[in-house]
Amino acid sequence: MSDPLFEFLCRMGDNALVLGHRVSEWCGVAPALEEDIALANTALDLVGQATLWLDLAAEVEGAGRDADALAFRRDVWDFRNLLLVEQPNGDFGQTMMRQFLFDAWHRAYLAALTDSSDTRIAAIAEKSLKEVTYHLDRSAETVIGLGDGTEESHRRMQTALDRLFPFVGEMFVTDEVDAAMITACIAPDPRSLRAGFDSYLAEVLAEAKLIQPSGDFSHKGGKSGARHSEHLGHMLTQMQWLQRAYPDATW
Amino acid sequence: MVTDKPSLDTVWQWLDALPDPEIPAISLTDLGIIRDLRWSGDTLEVTVTPTYSGCPATQVIAMDIETALNDRGIETLEIKTQLSPAWTTDWLTERGRARLADYGIAPPQPAGGPSACPLCKSSNVERISQFGSTPCKAQWRCTDCLEPFDYFKCI
Numbered sequence: 207m208s209d210p211l212f213e214f215l216c217r218m219g220d221n222a223l224v225l226g227h228r229v230s231e232w233c234g235v236a237p238a239l240e241e242d243i244a245l246a247n248t249a250l251d252l253v254g255q256a257t258l259w260l261d262l263a264a265e266v267e268g269a270g271r272d273a274d275a276l277a278f279r280r281d282v283w284d285f286r287n288l289l290l291v292e293q294p295n296g297d298f299g300q301t302m303m304r305q306f307l308f309d310a311w312h313r314a315y316l317a318a319l320t321d322s323s324d325t326r327i328a329a330i331a332e333k334s335l336k337e338v339t340y341h342l343d344r345s346a347e348t349v350i351g352l353g354d355g356t357e358e359s360h361r362r363m364q365t366a367l368d369r370l371f372p373f374v375g376e377m378f379v380t381d382e383v384d385a386a387m388i389t390a391c392i393a394p395d396p397r398s399l400r401a402g403f404d405s406y407l408a409e410v411l412a413e414a415k416l417i418q419p420s421g422d423f424s425h426k427g428g429k430s431g432a433r434h435s436e437h438l439g440h441m442l443t444q445m446q447w448l449q450r451a452y453p454d455a456t457w
Numbered sequence: 458m459v460t461d462k463p464s465l466d467t468v469w470q471w472l473d474a475l476p477d478p479e480i481p482a483i484s485l486t487d488l489g490i491i492r493d494l495r496w497s498g499d500t501l502e503v504t505v506t507p508t509y510s511g512c513p514a515t516q517v518i519a520m521d522i523e524t525a526l527n528d529r530g531i532e533t534l535e536i537k538t539q540l541s542p543a544w545t546t547d548w549l550t551e552r553g554r555a556r557l558a559d560y561g562i563a564p565p566q567p568a569g570g571p572s573a574c575p576l577c578k579s580s581n582v583e584r585i586s587q588f589g590s591t592p593c594k595a596q597w598r599c600t601d602c603l604e605p606f607d608y609f610k611c612i
């Protein structure tokens with residue numbers, strides 16, 4: 207295992223980067239102008255947060271890389287994002303369900319990171335938390351609006367939840383990187399956030415008239431990098447196209 | 458090398474005149490993002506706090522500060538980015554809030570929504586979207602004069 211602090215920072219940065227890129231795929235084609243702007247703004251916040259995390263990761267690594275090098279010069283197996291965030295956009299409902307599930311975890315996790323023993327991490331968390339708080343306001347509101355909307359919007363939101371729910375468990379897995387962060391008081395134990403997440407989820411789903419799928423099967427392997435889904439590789443061919451075709455291009 | 462270093466008050470006045478690149482009606486100091494100025498030897502250190510982490514104006518702002526101060530004869534300056542404490546709309550100056558309102562952007566309110574339509578001053582307003590033309594704004598509409606308007610959201 208490489209330096210756990212570097213791994214941890216890549217996880218934070220890659221979650222924001224991969225989701226930010228996914229959400230940016232909606233730019234210009236969202237179902238309504240307001241939604242288009244909202245999605246683009248959310249993507250912008252996430253990519254900005256990714257830059258902060260990955261710059262710090264590069265600094266900690268001390269190998270002369272920067273956030274751009276980490277974003278554009280790594281291949282699938284070096285990414286450390288959760289499998290949830292690399293899942294394709296699907297329809298608007300699926301995109302918003304993915305956003306909601308991630309935001310609910312992200313908000314709780316960042317709130318805990320504001321107490322990190324590493325002041326650099328606490329500062330990025332403090333900054334990001336403000337943005338993620340209104341991301342969650344909007345994604346929760348949209349899940350409720352569409353879940354408790356028309357027959358079709360309800361059906362699509364239930365389908366999205368059924369499809370994405372098996373990716374929720376990975377957000378609360380604790381592994382050796384987390385253990386090192388917990389020992390150093392840098393980051394919380396992900397397991398400790400599960401109960402709060404579950405009760406918030408139940409509350410929103412009840413209001414949205416959606417049924418939480420049963421069973422606790424969970425896909426894993428994104429945050430450890432052991433096994434990404436095939437979707438990430440396809441996404442990176444788009445995101446990294448320019449640096450792959452023209453390495454070191456500047457303009 | 459600058460032989461007579463300008464006083465920090467003078468530098469603040471120069472920065473007072475620098476418009477925000479996305480909302481030129483207000484200045485960078487109105488926005489409250491310049492947190493500190495100090496001389497370290499012959500280097501002027503300018504501490505700036507970003508509004509939103511992904512705000513594309515952040516880099517333009519740093520460049521604008523550098524250009525403006527170079528033009529005034531300050532040759533060596535260092536722009537420091539400070540994330541904590543995170544920027545809050547509470548740091549907008551009174552003058553900045555008034556300028557926003559004059560420009561047609563409702564200034565942030567602790568209640569989380571505009572107090573009145575910036576055009577007709579009616580308090581009958583509704584939210585269209587939490588997001589607007591820049592990361593710092595939301596879209597609202599007046600239900601009396603029916604005019605849509607920007608609201609500078611609270612963070």
Ligand SMILES: [Zn+2]
Pocket residue numbers: 574575576577578579599600601602603604
């Ligand atoms: Zn009006």
